[in-house]
Amino acid sequence: MSKPIKDKVILGIDPGTNLMGYGVLQITDSKPQVVTLGVIDLRKYANHYLKLAHIHQRVQGIIESYLPDELAIEAPFFGKNVQSMLKLGRAQGVAMSAALERDIPIAEYAPLKIKMAITGNGQASKEQVADMLKRILKMNDDMTGPFLDATDALAAAYCHYLQMSRPQTTRAYSSWKDFISKNPNKVIK
Secondary structure: OOOOOOEEEEEEEEOOOOEEEEEEEEEEOOEEEEEEEEEEEOOOOOOHHHHHHHHHHHHHHHHHHHOOOEEEEEOOOOOOOHHHHHHHHHHHHHHHHHHHOOOOOEEEEOHHHHHHHHHOOOOOOHHHHHHHHHHHOOOOHHHHOOOHHHHHHHHHHHHHHHHHHOOOOOOOOOOHHHHHHHOHHHOOO
């Protein structure tokens, strides 16, 4: 059984090389509430290494401002462009490094898992995810801003909250035969 989540701050990040979304979720008495969300705009940096330095600096600033207990980050999905994938992985790694420097535990979630947790549909659009989060977390339209990267990051944080609140199940038996052998008195003859 899982125990109720009393007080916790979760930072969610949607990695990107042009826009990196972030969202902070405060859990109080097992109730999630949006603290902030936004994007780190990297479009003005032509050099990829300067983008990485800016990501590190900004994520450190977000961590210092909101003191998250945990980081939930979206895992990059495999695309056809290998160079884009490498750059995205570096951006994700730099954000993770900023959290690790503060001993913040990291949970990584596939985009499909996040979408499924929020909307019940692993193929949901960014707009559908944002709309569902607005409903679940009672957010105003002005809270989300123009970029869906921010709500994607918040979705990662909310997915992590849902994952933490699920009861822990242990697989005690590998098969019915295993169950019967470990519970001879429970077998009905």
